[in-house]
Amino acid sequence: MKEVGYKFDVIVVGAGPAGSAAAYTLAKKGFKVLLVERGRVPGSKNVFGGRVYADPVGEVFDGLDGAPIHRWVTRERISLVSGGEMSSFEFRGSKRTSFTTYLTELAGWMARKVEEAGGVVLTEITVDGLVVEGGRVTGIRVGDERLTSDVVIDAEGINRLLLERAGLVPKLSVRHTGLGVKEVIKLQRDRLEDLFGLEGDEGMAWLMLGDVTDGLPGGAFLYTNRDSVSLGLVIALGDAVKEVGRHVSRYVEALRLHPLLRRYLRDGRIMEYSAHLVPEYTWPDLPHLLYTDGLLVAGDAAGLLLNLGYNFRGVDFAAYSGYLAARAVERAHEMGGMTSENLAIYRDLLEESFVLRQLRKFRRAPRMRENRRLYGAYPGLVNAIMDQLFNSPYETPKVMEALRRAREGRIGWLEMVRDLLEMVRSV
């Protein structure tokens, strides 16, 4: 292997939110930072639904000036779908807490911040391996070349091949992953605003459970961007992998053509189709690695992402963990080197932050989401109740009566109580 004649204090692998946050923070502090990305431009390999919580990202990047904010999510809609029926709950808030965006644009913005802070960003370079010498990570390998640094921050995303290749983590199993598929559909801006009842830069996040995933564990989402919607679904692979009978692209297609959705999308033009893995089980259920000698792991690669089923916190968690990894490097530098003992501060920083506090709090959520009744029986139950309440011209039942009738043949009382308890404990 040829040693490349440049040296960096820090090499960051992956220009996603985690990698750019780490690189930005360190470059700003005067470290010599290299950020390496395999995509043609930062963000070209990223896929996501699309909403981002503003504050954590703003905190990490010193504000959101110039960030590609499409719409502020002021409307949250959750729908339970069964057959051609759907019950929805909608919250219309007044705060501006999260925004919709294209991750491609957001990642581009983040990488520009890295360059402005003095970091070097290299695209079109795929890191083939970590260089490990005497149990210590000393750099990266690209083809037949190697580049040395004091520390490597691995922010390669969910499919953490570099860590697997270095024997630092076990192979990712399908049990632990979900599959996300997404289309971006372009609509006329005013048409989109009319359809979803939005004004100015208001946006909507719409989550659907039930028939939209063919009863498989998972959910469908629709986010309104400036003049397009991101429409997609996430299916937990786990046990379901055997039942995924169709090519995944067919699932989004079925979603787009769904009788309840196609009315919104009829005039739309499909701009983009993409698919990506999503971690289902995350920290602390997985044997994840956060640090070792000469290495820190941030973002999806470390499983630091919160998937509540009704909400997805990936981008801000990733960015924040990258930021904390950077602070750990700073501290380890003061303490005299990038040893495992010095870098252990990363774990403490994570523990103190919302990242691990939240992940711990919601650690039961993944298991809960495996409950198939959430995707079949319950949407059916709720719609059957609504149907009785509103479609009984002569004999309107009382709510409990409607529930009893709707329940028959669907689900037992005991099961229901158990599910309810589990739900309360999990989320």
Place this chain on the structure above:
Amino acid sequence: MLRIVVGIKWVPNTTSVNIDPKTGTLIREGIPSVVNPHDLEAVEMALRLRDEYGGRVTAITMSPPSARAGLEHVLGMGVDDAVLVSDRAFAGADTLATSYVLAKVIERLGYDLIVFGQETIDSSTAHVGAQVASWLDIPYVYYVTHARLEGGRLIVRRSLENVRETYELELPALISVAMHTLHPRRVRLSHKLRAKLESPIETWTNRELGLEPDCIGLKGSPTALSKIEMIPKVPRKNEIFRGDPREAAKWLVDKLIEEGLLEV
């Protein structure tokens, strides 16, 4: 030392270029650009010659400043240095004005060999190589698949449909590389780093070049594009038969007979 200049064009990344039906001009907005793929093959040939015989490869492009990313790409492949030729004064150039500027740039750089791509994916005139050779008054061979040096001469081969021609060229000369003949190499970490850290890209405007305003840009472009017509899409019936494959086959055959496309 062999001084090789290679020309690359920064083009919209699409094979189906959108044309504004009203103005007849290319819609470039929103489409990310790339190095014209056939020019990467020219770069590959230039690099192979340099690797074999020594020398220096300089990439040039006449483009808006965003083409810097394209130059960084070919520097990543191993090109030694690059010149971005960029000035509003060059805008609106036809192939004549383009080739004039490129010829002047190459003259200023000094050269033994110039390597171009066969054609571009966005205009596909294949004019520029021939025109640059004419400006410089040097030999030109188009559609080259192989090149090697022998006794100070360049031996090039071109493969036509059923003949293979070999030429011996006095240097300096210009060749255009036949597309789909060479596989461009991957970018290397060290090269890419050098491109970022040692800024081997120079930008030349018309201040450096001092070319006659009448010979460049719109003014220096005598070509008049009289008309652009969109070729209408052939209407398709889009009939889909679902069901048993046997029945589908029968249905299809019947359809083809019905349409007079199949005779029995």
